[in-house]
Amino acid sequence: MFSENLHRRTPRPTNTRAAAATAIGAALGSVLALTPLSASAEIVGESVIYEVDGETFEGYLSRNTALGDDRPTVVIVHDWDGLTEYEMRRADMLAAQGYAAFAIDVYGQDVRPQSTEESQEASGAMYGDRDTFRARLMGGLEALGDIDGVDDDDVVVIGYCFGGAGVLEMARAGADDVEGYVVFHGGLGTPEGQDYGGLDEPMLLLHGSADPVSSMADLAVLTEELDGAGVDHRAMIFGGVGHAFTVWSSGDYDLEADRASWQAMLDFLDETLD
Template sequence: MKPLQLLVAVFTLSMAVVVSARAEVTGSHYDYTINGAAYQGYVAHNSNLDESRGTVLIIHDWDGLTDYEERRADMLASLGYTAFAIDVYGRDNRPTSMQENQQRSGEMYADRAAFQRRLTAALDAVDDIPGGTDNVVVIGYCFGGAGVLELARTGAETEGFVSFHGGLGLPEGQDYNDVAAPILIQHGSADPVSGMSDVAALLDALQAAGVEHNAQIHGGARHSFTVYGSGDYDLDADRASWQALTAFLEERLD
């Protein structure tokens, strides 16, 4: 290794140690109710900070709130944000099999009004979570990525929306005319669930509605390219999409 490269590597490692030392990530499950029904999310924040940089609301994949979303929440908390991984299905209604994943997510797709109520109620709960702030960006993965667009179409007042390899189809009777904040799409060019024609249709719809938007397409990446351990996991696409997210958060929340 050349001297300059060694110096850069040592400096980078030193900065990482300093940041790690200053970050005291506190994560815990958080119970809330919607119309009297019990839901359980997960909240992570940096308790060493006098003030959070903003709140990131995370919508889970079709298998419900798992350690995947909790890990993402912890990662965001280590950057100084408050992260709230919400529960769409209900505390006592968590899927435990592929069949139940399909059933639970299918119920939400079949009843869009109920889906929207649960998403907006979780957004309203941000006011009460530890470290919660008024400035919120909503993100989601796969089913959660579709949920991001679902919430955006309600006209929810946030600072932005980010969909990772989400379902991009537009439900019958809906449009993007009421979207109140910018949308960022992170998608793989080889995604068999929502292909490039779906991406193009979404971008056309956002453009027609006058919604500020951007999209980053990861060449060759398939569905679930950010999900560790899955057959579709793509390290390069995961890193690039995370960098795009953090840049978006700095622009919209800081």
């Protein structure tokens, strides 16, 4: 199903959240400053072009080249506005922690929403065609097999908002070689006809109690489904926190919840990846 054709080229700018540029740089700088790096260490980010079912996609890979090949890998599923500077900076932050991080592209190389309406259209197309959604999620995961410096057998998948819904879609599909799943303020509903039966890998849910998009009732339903399927899971709830609490440019941004959820994810990665 998935093409083996994959190559890399010099990164080009993708759709950015200009209002968040200063915060992004400060957040990344803080992480790099706190992470011990050798004198020869270098965080290298690059675009990765790959194909799924004959269509071209452009992801972003970040890793510390001083640490050698076959690094434990974190796959990032982007938010509803496509692969932007936000996911790229999160990938860099993970690379500073010693992981290889690959932000996949679910929409296609030439689809970078520039407005709320375009984001709604692009994400709605995926929600409306679950087969295509799954194929593109799995295609991004499959692309790891042709990328140097990653361990495609030692993978955790994370996602934010729409990307969180994508993480749950992959979990229900039973992605091969994935060791765990992390959902940041994601869409939590389970489509009709899907379930978590057969899921053996652990899951971490990070959620704001005041999220108007995915309510506490939605979270309760999901955890009941996970309980019923015997899935090892934990949920961290941030009281009074809204939806996009990790997104630096969002009105919902909450510094304490962002820091605490990031640390919870790092702890989960440490427990889950080799």
